[in-house]
Structures are given as C-alpha cells and as structure tokens.
Amino acid sequence: MKAELVLDARNGTGESPVWHAAEQALYWVDIPARTLNRWHASEGPAxxxxxxxxxxIAPRAGQPGEWIAGMESGLFSLRPRTDGTLAATPLAPVAHAAPGMRFNDGRCDRQGRFWVGTMLMDMAAGARVGRLYSYAQGDDSATLRLDDLIVPNGLAFSPDGRTMYLSDSHPSVQAVWAFDYDADTGTPRNQRLFVDMQPLPGRPDxxxxxxxxxxxxxxxDAGLVHRxxxxxxxxxxxxxxxxxPAMCAFGGPNLDTLFVTSxxxxxxxxxxxxLAGGVFALRPGVTGVPEPAFGG
Structure with missing residues (x-):
C-alpha cells in the first residue's frame, strides 16, 4: 500500500491532525511554527x-470555527482571523512542573472532555516531569490525572469509550498503556502495559x-504506522x-482515509x-471513529 502525498507542508513538527466533518477538511498544527493549518481537497491549504x-487541538461544540488547544502556558480557545492570525482566549493556565515545558499530545474523550499531556521541550534530558491533565466544559482549571511521564503521547479512546490509551515516546520508555475508563466521571483506572514498543520499529507517537x-x-524514526x-x-x-511520522487521524467523507502528519x-x-514534514494519506481498508468535539 503506497502512501499518497496530500501536501508538501514541510512542517517542523506536524501534529494533531483532526478531520472536520462539517467542512470536509483536515486541520493540524505545526508546533514550532505556531500555526494552525487546514487542507481542503478543492480549496487547497490555509x-x-x-x-x-x-x-x-479539538473543535469546540456549538462554536463554529473555534478550537480548544494545548499550547505553551495553558489551554486556550482559538479562532482563525481573516488576516492569517489566531485570536487566543485563555481557558486554563497550568503551572508546569519545570521551566521550559509545553503541552504535547491531546484529544477529547467520547464525552467531550479534553485530555492533554505536558513535556519538557529538552527531550534529551529525559526528565520525568511530564503530566497528563483533563479539562471539561465549565471547569475553572485543568485537573492533574497522571505524572512521572517524560513525553506523554498516543492518547486515544476505544469506540465504546471504556478504554483509554496513553504512550510515552521517550527512547527510554517506548510503552503504550491501557486504562479502564469510567466515562461518567472521566477517571482512568487499572493502568497496564498494552504494548512494549522497545523491540518494535519506531517510537510510539x-x-x-x-x-x-x-x-x-x-x-x-521508522517511517511506519502500526495497527x-x-x-x-x-x-x-x-x-x-x-x-x-508524528500522528495519524481518520478522515475523508467515509472516514476511510488515514491521514498522517510528519x-x-x-x-x-x-x-x-x-518530503519530510509533509501530510500523507493511506487507504487501510478500515474506517475510523468520528472524533468528538470539546464540550459536545
């Protein structure tokens, strides 16, 4: 199966692809460039x-055009402006565990809570200061859920919402964990090893x-997407x-295209x-699960 180039984006760190079904468009971010990006099959990139x-990022329910985002200093609501900039409204500042940190991977659970991890930008330090937070509509602050992480990544929720997945991308860890997830309270329990990726090609992202x-x-590091x-x-x-490859997301009219940022x-x-930094499309022969909006 050959990957198709969607856009030669040349992103420094292309991350967090999200298929926006109402617009039939793919959104993603380039972390060091501080950009929110959009691609539409007929309209091209923005x-x-x-x-x-x-x-x-994750779209905000009931707020067309708005996004919730994990950034450097906290969680923000973002709205694209016509001049190519973003209007950012603070939602929840976070007191990081150490200087030089930012948010990293994040997504919503099936109930619309935003889950997001933090990491030290100096990955080589291997400092276990990364944390995992959750944030729900109407909360005054983000809730600390897990700590003792280096590079929290790989967040996902099973189709029924009862299992949460989390990885740590650091070379010294390279593990994916599964948790039993209480959808009513938004509480993960019973952490266990799901996949040890140390013997497999590539670090979990x-x-x-x-x-x-x-x-x-x-x-x-391996140029692969594993199932x-x-x-x-x-x-x-x-x-x-x-x-x-940095992150993948199902999209397209039938959610049967796997988009991959890099x-x-x-x-x-x-x-x-x-083509490093590009956005690619794969046709894996399966369909994805629609991503919930924040607060939805």
Missing amino acids: QWRGDEMIAC GAAMDVDGCYWICGN FTPDGRLDRSLAVPVKK IRPGGVDLSDQP
Whole structure:
C-alpha cells in the first residue's frame, strides 16, 4: 500500500491532525511554527499563526470555527482571523512542573472532555516531569490525572469509550498503556502495559482508533504506522516515505482515509526523505471513529 502525498507542508513538527466533518477538511498544527493549518481537497491549504506554540487541538461544540488547544502556558480557545492570525482566549493556565515545558499530545474523550499531556521541550534530558491533565466544559482549571511521564503521547479512546490509551515516546520508555475508563466521571483506572514498543520499529507517537477497536500509532524514526488489535497484537504496519511520522487521524467523507502528519528535522541531510514534514494519506481498508468535539 503506497502512501499518497496530500501536501508538501514541510512542517517542523506536524501534529494533531483532526478531520472536520462539517467542512470536509483536515486541520493540524505545526508546533514550532505556531500555526494552525487546514487542507481542503478543492480549496487547497490555509494557515493561521498564533503567539505561542500550538501542540494539539479539538473543535469546540456549538462554536463554529473555534478550537480548544494545548499550547505553551495553558489551554486556550482559538479562532482563525481573516488576516492569517489566531485570536487566543485563555481557558486554563497550568503551572508546569519545570521551566521550559509545553503541552504535547491531546484529544477529547467520547464525552467531550479534553485530555492533554505536558513535556519538557529538552527531550534529551529525559526528565520525568511530564503530566497528563483533563479539562471539561465549565471547569475553572485543568485537573492533574497522571505524572512521572517524560513525553506523554498516543492518547486515544476505544469506540465504546471504556478504554483509554496513553504512550510515552521517550527512547527510554517506548510503552503504550491501557486504562479502564469510567466515562461518567472521566477517571482512568487499572493502568497496564498494552504494548512494549522497545523491540518494535519506531517510537510510539500520535494515535488514532478504528471502528474495530484497533489502535493505530505512528512509529516515529521508522517511517511506519502500526495497527494493534484490542489485545495488543501487532496486526500490520504501513509505510510512509518519511522517517518521522508524528500522528495519524481518520478522515475523508467515509472516514476511510488515514491521514498522517510528519516531522522535518533541522540540521540533518534530508536527501533520502525530501518530503519530510509533509501530510500523507493511506487507504487501510478500515474506517475510523468520528472524533468528538470539546464540550459536545
């Protein structure tokens, strides 16, 4: 199965792809560029720039055109302006565990709560200061749920909303965990190892869920997207023409296209991966689960 180039975006760190069904458009962010990006099959690309790095996004229910975002200093509501900038309204500031941190991976559970992790930007330090928070419509602040993480990533929820998945991308960890998830209270319990990715190609990065309850996760550094069955068995691995796929999301009119964003590392020879930082599409033969909006 060959990956199709959607856009030669040249993103520094292309992350958090989200299919917006009402617009039939794909949104994602480029973290270091501080941009929210949009691609539509007939309208082409668009981009808006913010004042802080934007790590993850989810659409806001009942607020057309607005997004909730995890950024550097906290959670914000974002609205694109016609001049190519973003209007940012603070929702919940966060006191980070250490200087030099930002938000990283995030998404909504099936009830519309926003789950998001933080990390130290100096990944090489391997500092276990990363945290996982949840934030619900009407909350005054984000709720700390887990700590002792390095690079929290790979958030996903099973189709029935009763299992939560979380990974840690750091080379010293490379694990994916599963939790029993109480959808009524938004509480994860019974953390257990779902996949040990140390012996597998690629570090676990961003993830998506299909209708069969299988977990798709990017194998960063390996140029692969892996599919794991609900019992943690590696089912298949699909290739993309770049070394660092970052996150995947199902989209298209029938949710049967797997979009993949990627990273364009600086200071290295890219002659063997000239499309690094691009957005790609795969046709895996399965359909995805619609992503809930925040507060929906």
